[in-house]
Amino acid sequence: MQEISDVVRQRIRGLRQARGWSLDALAARCHLSPSTLSRIETGHRRIDLDQLVALARALDTTIDHLVEPVDDADVIIRPLQHQEPGLTTWVLSREPARPGGSLVAKMRITPERRPSPERLAVHPGREWFTVISGTALLHLAERQIPVATGNAAEFSTMIPHFIGAVDGPVEILTIFDQEGERAHASA
Known part of the structure; x- marks a missing residue:
């Protein structure tokens, strides 16, 4: 199973790219430096809670959506x-x-x-x-x-x-x- 921190990083990068934003553009929206944001996305820096809040707000999503675990049970439906x-x-x-x-x-x-x-x-x-x-x-x-x-x-x-x-x-x-x-x- 994928680590939750890796999932959060991928979601942040994916949402940023889906909006067509550069690292600089997202960094400006959440008041982080582009290098800090780059290190967060690449896994070279841990994400602090206050950074996660700012990133969620800037990406117009919720913390819940960023940290939601990935599990096969969330994918497979066994219809009755x-x-x-x-x-x-x-x-x-x-x-x-x-x-x-x-x-x-x-x-x-x-x-x-x-x-x-x-x-x-x-x-x-x-x-x-x-x-x-x-x-x-x-x-x-x-x-x-x-x-x-x-x-x-x-x-x-x-x-x-x-x-x-x-x-x-x-x-x-x-x-x-x-x-x-x-x-x-x-x-």
Whole structure:
């Protein structure tokens, strides 16, 4: 596992470079000398807490983001499977959608999942999906739109909608906003 001090140095350098700033430009913003900043970035000098605070402020980030540990557990998501007749869902996001956030899920839909008037969902927001395999049948009010492998669809969820399968199973990758997650989780 990488030492946290190395991670912090890489993040400082990466944020500085992403902003297109030279050592001189960042040093001026956080009231350090360019040589001190260079030694901090290269590991030839320890970072003092007051320097870390100044660097975080100058880089428009938080100390938490600079010192957050790197761990494989933060990268790998082991999705749990939720199953109901005709639909299997795997949530691929680490956390439920936060305000302004979104939730990513993989869905496997089989033809036994059929639309009915009470299954047409309506809720605030937008939904997006791409078809990984098979053909999805997107029901938008009275319209039925086939969406083939490799294609994507995006629509207002204020339109009554339902996603089914055509001639066999379909797998999709979908993104819900917070309202969409709430509506589909309770469906």
